[in-house]
Amino acid sequence: MIKEVRSNLEHFHSPKFGEGFNVVLADTARDADETESTNGLGKSTLLRIIHFCFGGASERDRVLSHPSLSHVSFGLTFSIDDADVRIDRRIGDRDVRVSRFFVEGEYSVRPDTSDQIAISLDDWRRLLTRRFVDARDPGDEGQAPPSFAEIRLYLARLGKTAYSDPQLSFQGQSGASKRLNLAYLLHLNWEKQRQLESEEDKRKQINSAIKVLEDARISEEDKSIGDLEAARVVLERQLAVKEKQVSDFNVRDDYAQLERRLRDVDISIHDLINANFEDSRLLEYYQRSAKETPDAPSGDPVELLRNAGAIFNPDALRSIDEVAKFHEQVYSNRRDFL
Amino acid sequence: MTALLPDKYVPIDHSILGLAASIMTQLGVNDTVSTLWDRVSGQQGVRTFDRFALALTLLFAAKIVDYDGGILRATPRLGQSI
Numbered sequence: 472m473i474k475e476v477r478s479n480l481e482h483f484h485s486p487k488f489g490e491g492f493n494v495v496l497a498d499t500a501r502d503a504d505e506t507e508s509t510n511g512l513g514k515s516t517l518l519r520i521i522h523f524c525f526g527g528a529s530e531r532d533r534v535l536s537h538p539s540l541s542h543v544s545f546g547l548t549f550s551i552d553d554a555d556v557r558i559d560r561r562i563g564d565r566d567v568r569v570s571r572f573f574v575e576g577e578y579s580v581r582p583d584t585s586d587q588i589a590i591s592l593d594d595w596r597r598l599l600t601r602r603f604v605d606a607r608d609p610g611d612e613g614q615a616p617p618s619f620a621e622i623r624l625y626l627a628r629l630g631k632t633a634y635s636d637p638q639l640s641f642q643g644q645s646g647a648s649k650r651l652n653l654a655y656l657l658h659l660n661w662e663k664q665r666q667l668e669s670e671e672d673k674r675k676q677i678n679s680a681i682k683v684l685e686d687a688r689i690s691e692e693d694k695s696i697g698d699l700e701a702a703r704v705v706l707e708r709q710l711a712v713k714e715k716q717v718s719d720f721n722v723r724d725d726y727a728q729l730e731r732r733l734r735d736v737d738i739s740i741h742d743l744i745n746a747n748f749e750d751s752r753l754l755e756y757y758q759r760s761a762k763e764t765p766d767a768p769s770g771d772p773v774e775l776l777r778n779a780g781a782i783f784n785p786d787a788l789r790s791i792d793e794v795a796k797f798h799e800q801v802y803s804n805r806r807d808f809l
Numbered sequence: 810m811t812a813l814l815p816d817k818y819v820p821i822d823h824s825i826l827g828l829a830a831s832i833m834t835q836l837g838v839n840d841t842v843s844t845l846w847d848r849v850s851g852q853q854g855v856r857t858f859d860r861f862a863l864a865l866t867l868l869f870a871a872k873i874v875d876y877d878g879g880i881l882r883a884t885p886r887l888g889q890s891i
Contacts, residue, residue, distance in 0.1 A: 757851070771859075771862075772866060772870070775813065775863060776870055778813040778814065779813065779867060779871060782814065782826070783870075783871050787871065787872060788870050788871060788872070789869065789870050789871075789872060793869075793870075794866060794870045797866060798866045801842050801862045801865055804841060804843065804879060805842055805843055805846065805858065805862075808841070808843035
């Protein structure tokens with residue numbers, strides 16, 4: 472049971488706790504008349520100080536890492552087995568002062584008359600784990616329980632996570648850590664959880680090893696640039712041989728001559744086809760023209776004589792009546808014939 | 810009216826005058842209109858019966874061809890025996 476929290480800060484109010492249920496309240500801030508807020512008065516900071524005294528890292532705490540708190544001392548007194556244990560720790564120091572009797576038996580300490588002795592922060596954390604979590608004998612090969620530092624975060628909750636997810640002790644906590652701590656706190660078979668976690672780690676290691684071996688095998692299969700270059704030269708030679716075979720390939724010796732003749736014949740066929748097409752069109756026209764019964768245009772003879780006068784002596788021309796009659800006769804003759 | 814005379818755009822072979830000259834060379838003895846037409850209609854410059862008729866009429870108007878009882882004859886020239 473924590474009995475007291477203290478500090479060497481001048482205006483620090485040291486809370487004292489008694490038997491039973493204790494509640495920490497804060498008066499309304501003087502500058503918060505409208506909201507009646509009690510934020511920022513140190514309730515959570517009290518929890519942070521408790522964590523700090525029990526081995527928490529001050530450099531990662533956004534309050535205790537404030538420069539103005541450098542080398543400030545915080546401490547607490549808790550009772551165990553009807554004895555009070557005093558802990559004092561300064562921010563920035565790597566050791567903790569702890570009541571002598573709490574340390575004796577765990578670590579060898581120099582004989583001294585002082586009430587507290589200083590031990591390293593790591594030793595302090597291990598000592599807390601041994602005293603409150605892991606009571607196994609040294610050298611015990613069994614599964615290791617969670618550390619006191621892990622359990623402590625569940626017992627004194629901090630931050631938003633403490634109020635949004637009861638299974639999480641801090642944001643970003645791994646699933647394995649969460650399952651192990653909860654199993655321990657709920658007195659479940661946490662050894663199996665630790666074993667399962669260990670097996671999972673082994674499986675990851677084996678998978679990683681398999682992947683490394685596979686990568687090594689693949690890399691061994693990769694040919695060097697020299698091998699590839701030699702293979703390229705061989706393939707290029709084979710390709711050149713094949714190209715020459717294809718270019719020299721002939722079914723007959725007179726293939727080129729036959730090819731020229733074929734081209735000439737082909738041109739001739741095309742010319743004949745074109746001529747045939749023109750002839751067929753002309754034939755159609757003649758057939759159509761031959762079957763048509765011609766009618767003599769009435770004005771043609773007159774126009775003809777007028778134009779003919781430009782090249783013939785008018786006296787040498789027949790009369791318009793004769794010409795018109797002849798013109799009509801030509802058409803009449805054709806009509807009679809058809 | 811089909812062009813009688815050649816000009817900038819009508820070559821002599823396509824003019825009625827050129828056609829008349831061509832027909833004149835094809836005119837045989839005792840040719841009728843139809844026999845002459847059948848002979849010359851295959852020539853490239855003749856093309857239509859109307860053109861043929863105009864060329865023939867030109868030859869008749871100029872007294873180069875006579876028409877006698879359905880027979881076409883070349884008019885004798887001075888000094889030329891019939």
